[in-house]
Amino acid sequence: MDHSAQSEQMFGEWVRVRKDGHVAELVMDRHGAMNAVSTAFAGALADACAVLARDGEVRATVLTSTHERAFCVGADLKERNSFSDAELAAQRPRARAAYTGVLELPMPTIAAVHGYALGGGYELALSCDLIVADASAVVGLPEVSIGVVPGGGGTQLLPRRVGAARAAELIFSARRVGAAEAHALGMVDLLTEQGEDRTEALALAQRIAANSPVGLRAAKRALRTGWGMDLRAGLEVEEAAWRTVAFSGDRAEGVAAFNEKRKPDWPGE
Numbered sequence: 001m002d003h004s005a006q007s008e009q010m011f012g013e014w015v016r017v018r019k020d021g022h023v024a025e026l027v028m029d030r031h032g033a034m035n036a037v038s039t040a041f042a043g044a045l046a047d048a049c050a051v052l053a054r055d056g057e058v059r060a061t062v063l064t065s066t067h068e069r070a071f072c073v074g075a076d077l078k079e080r081n082s083f084s085d086a087e088l089a090a091q092r093p094r095a096r097a098a099y100t101g102v103l104e105l106p107m108p109t110i111a112a113v114h115g116y117a118l119g120g121g122y123e124l125a126l127s128c129d130l131i132v133a134d135a136s137a138v139v140g141l142p143e144v145s146i147g148v149v150p151g152g153g154g155t156q157l158l159p160r161r162v163g164a165a166r167a168a169e170l171i172f173s174a175r176r177v178g179a180a181e182a183h184a185l186g187m188v189d190l191l192t193e194q195g196e197d198r199t200e201a202l203a204l205a206q207r208i209a210a211n212s213p214v215g216l217r218a219a220k221r222a223l224r225t226g227w228g229m230d231l232r233a234g235l236e237v238e239e240a241a242w243r244t245v246a247f248s249g250d251r252a253e254g255v256a257a258f259n260e261k262r263k264p265d266w267p268g269e
Contacts, residue, residue, distance in 0.1 A: 009051070012044030017052060022059040022209040023202065024052055026102075027066060034070035037120045038079045039091050042098035045124075049101030056268060059209035059216055061105055062201045063128055064112045071111070071137070074119025077146070092151075095120075099152035103127040106217050108208050112201035113137045113188065118176065123152030125188075126161070129220065132204065133188035134197040137179040145174035160227060162186050213268045214250040218242075 007019045014030035026048055028035040035041070052061060065071045075095070083091065102109065102124055111117075111125035113133040122139045125131045133139070141154045149155065150171060159167035162185050170177070170187075183191040192200045208216065222241035226234035245251055249267035257264035 005057070009048075011048040011051075012040055014041055015044035015048050017048050019055075019058065021206075022057060022213070023205045024055070024058045024061045025202065026052065026061055026063045028064065028072060029066045031067055033073075033076065033078075034067050034116065035065055035072040035121065036076035036078075037072065037074060037095065037098065038076035039094055041076070042095045046094070046097035046101040049098075049105055052107075053101075053105055056213070058107055059211070059213045060107055060205035061109045062112055062198070062205045063102065063109065063124065064198050064201070065114070067115070069136075070115040070121070071113040071117040072121030072124055073116050074121045074123075096152070099123055099127055103153060103157075106220065107213075108205075108216055108220055110201045110205055112197040113139070114195070114197045119143055119150070119154075120152045123150060123154045123157070126157040127153060129223075130190070130204070131188040132190045132192060132197050132201040133179050133182065134192045135179050135194040137182060137188065137197070138176050139182050139187055140174070140176040141171050142174040142176065144172065158187075210263075212245070212250040212254055212264070212266050214245050214248045214266075215254075218245045 005019060005021050008016055010016045014028065016027045016029065018025040018027060030036065030041055052058060080088070099120070109128040111128040111131045113125050113131055114136050115138065117125050117137060117139045119142060122141060141150045141158065143150050155171065158170065166185060177185070177187060179188070179191060182188045190200065218241040222238045226237045229237065249269045253264050253267060
């Protein structure tokens with residue numbers, strides 16, 4: 001790893017981005033509220049994602065939490081309780097921007113989950129490409145138990161992982177799911193020992209970041225755009241992705257490095 005490329009940038013009071021070589025860590029640090037998504041917290045997340053999305057040096061991003069007992073507990077219900085209907089309506093676009101900000105990051109993304117990842121907290125994890133969870137993880141979408149619905153993408157992202165009927169059961173029952181069952185159901189992808197989620201997610205990000213940045217972004221575009229399409233339309237999406245990489249400097253370098261039996265030095269274009 002290129003340790004000369006280390007940096008850290010704050011967004012608001014509770015969100016920061018650490019860069020180490022080609023891996024970024026998007027850190028949620030609203031410690032006093034278990035990363036509850038308030039208006040200010042959502043705005044900071046959205047701002048951080050906007051900056052990350054424009055950073056061509058980042059090949060993988062890991063979403064982490066500094067709280068020892070929670071990844072994120074979802075919407076800030078204390079703040080929400082004080083809102084008038086007009087204030088709630090005004091806040092909605094700002095809250096939504098946080099979830100779409102993570103979802104639309106152009107590079108591969110990994111959530112490192114421990115403790116509670118509930119409601120909007122689990123939706124932030126669902127917005128990532130992969131979820132690494134430790135043995136303490138408790139995930140779920142309990143929104144109907146307080147009279148709302150998942151509004152950070154949960155009704156669309158969860159069925160894409162676990163199927164329509166399973167997602168219906170999980171959302172309608174509002175139940176919380178422990179780490180082992182969540183892994184068995186496909187609600188999380190990799191299960192680690194307690195306290196190892198961040199370490200494992202960052203290690204996975206480093207393995208991903210060794211690959212072509214042009215290839216990684218094109219592959220993610222093809223995967224995401226092809227969701228929900230029939231096979232023929234999806235294959236056309238893949239063809240378009242192939243054409244963006246086929247004549248790139250990364251492809252030329254990758255093939256040359258393979259033939260010369262050396263590690264590639266990706267130009268990233």
